[in-house]
Amino acid sequence: MRMRTQTRPDLRCHPVLAWRLLATRHPALRYAQILPIALLLWGLDDVARFRAGAAGAGMQHAVVVNSVSNTLGGAAAHLMNDWTLAHGAAALASAWYYILFQGAVTGVVGVVLIWRRAPAFRLHRNALVAVTLLGLAAFWLYPVAPPRMLPGYHDVISTAVPAFTSVVETNGAAQFASLPSLHVAWALWVAIALCTVVRRPLLRAVVWLYPVATVTDVLATANHYLLDVITAPGLLLLAYAVVLAPALSRHVAQFRLRPQPANGPVPAEAVSAGAPPWSACTAGTRSDDADCPRHR
Numbered sequence: 241m242r243m244r245t246q247t248r249p250d251l252r253c254h255p256v257l258a259w260r261l262l263a264t265r266h267p268a269l270r271y272a273q274i275l276p277i278a279l280l281l282w283g284l285d286d287v288a289r290f291r292a293g294a295a296g297a298g299m300q301h302a303v304v305v306n307s308v309s310n311t312l313g314g315a316a317a318h319l320m321n322d323w324t325l326a327h328g329a330a331a332l333a334s335a336w337y338y339i340l341f342q343g344a345v346t347g348v349v350g351v352v353l354i355w356r357r358a359p360a361f362r363l364h365r366n367a368l369v370a371v372t373l374l375g376l377a378a379f380w381l382y383p384v385a386p387p388r389m390l391p392g393y394h395d396v397i398s399t400a401v402p403a404f405t406s407v408v409e410t411n412g413a414a415q416f417a418s419l420p421s422l423h424v425a426w427a428l429w430v431a432i433a434l435c436t437v438v439r440r441p442l443l444r445a446v447v448w449l450y451p452v453a454t455v456t457d458v459l460a461t462a463n464h465y466l467l468d469v470i471t472a473p474g475l476l477l478l479a480y481a482v483v484l485a486p487a488l489s490r491h492v493a494q495f496r497l498r499p500q501p502a503n504g505p506v507p508a509e510a511v512s513a514g515a516p517p518w519s520a521c522t523a524g525t526r527s528d529d530a531d532c533p534r535h536r
Contacts, residue, residue, distance in 0.1 A: 291379070291380050291383060291416075294383040294416045295385075295416065297382075297383050297416075298383040298384055298385040298415075298416030298418075299385050299389070301382060301383060301384045301385070301419075302384050302385035302386075302387070302389065302390055302418070303390070305384050305418070305419055305465050305467050305468075306387060306390060306465060308465075308467050309465040309466040309467045309468075312466055312467065312470070313466065314459075314465055314466030314467070316459075317387070317459040317460075317462070317465070317466060318392065318393070320456070320459050320460040321387075321393055321394050321396065321459070321460060321461070321462045322394070323460075324394075324396050324460040324461065325394040325396055325399065328400075330460075331396050331399060331400040332400045332401070334396060334400075334457050334460050334461050335396055335397040335400040335401045335404070335461065336400075336401065337453070337457050338397060338423070338457055338458065338461050338463060339397070339401065339404055341454070341457075342422075342423050342426055342427075342454075345427075345430055345450065346368070346426050346429070346430060349430045349433050349434055350365070350368075352434070352437060353365075353433060353436075353437065356437045358433075358436050358437050359436075360436050363480075363483060363484070364429070364432070364433040364436070366483045367429065367476070367479045367480045367483050368426070368429055368479075370479035370480075370482050370483050371422070371425050371426070371429065371475055371476050371478075371479035372422065374475055374478060374479055374482075375417070375420060375422045375425065375475060378419065378420060378475070379416070379417035379419075382419065383416035383417065384416060384417075384418040384419040384465075384468075385415065385416050385418060386415070386416075386418045386462065386463050386464060386465075387418075387462045387463070387464070387465055388461070388462035388463060389415070393462040394462060395462065396460065396461040396462060397461055397463070418463070418464055418465065418468055419465070419467060419468050419471065420468050420471035420472045420474075420475045421458055421464040421468035421469055421471075421472045422472075423454055423457075423458050423463070423464065424451065424454055424455055424458065424464070424468070424469050424472035424473075425472040425473075425475050425476045425479075427450055427451040427453075427454035427455075428451050428472065428473060428476050429476060430447075430450055430451070431447050431448050431450060431451050432476075434447045435447060455469050
């Protein structure tokens, strides 16, 4: 007898397969993927600054978005903004929350998902990249200046942390990336991803306090409108839909290609009467089919 030999795939032609094999042998390498993902997200978030004409269009669109937000109840954001600026400790805390928490908390949650070996890690990882890509497309097509650049609002971050505005935040087009709010979208992603590894209901409720705090912060610091906050969940849902679409299409295609029984289902009245199913009676002889519903 000939021994059937199995040929191993050339890992040089399959870098993803090679990485998975290497990560299986060395589990600590699984955490290394956080770095390229972080660089990718940072790069995508920064690409918006190359959009020509974003300043003029962003200021025009900001007036429209501000009007819609006020109609939806966004006037309360003015009170939050005034109160935050009037209290130095609150202004400093909200400013550093806005500067640090989006990237830091998201990175920590990514590490937790890898550490806990969450089965849905790839889904959440790809959804995070997808929501950033979709946000970039929205910023590119419809740039919007944040409310802190409009009259009647206060730039809390520039007041509390002047170095951030003068050194880190430039006058590039990335400033006109208000609608939708990626801060809120990422915070919702954090809550959804953590709920896959947190089992206790009380802890899950605590997890959802993070998006609530983020919504409060972006409104109080005048970095986003109410409309930005409202559209963020829809953007995240769209990102998950985009990520799940290929797998769903494969399942639908497999279901359509699945062979169907030639004789169809057994009538309910025949089953209740004790008659043998069609698949059984058609397999026997002609005499055995006397009680089959097809031969009555």
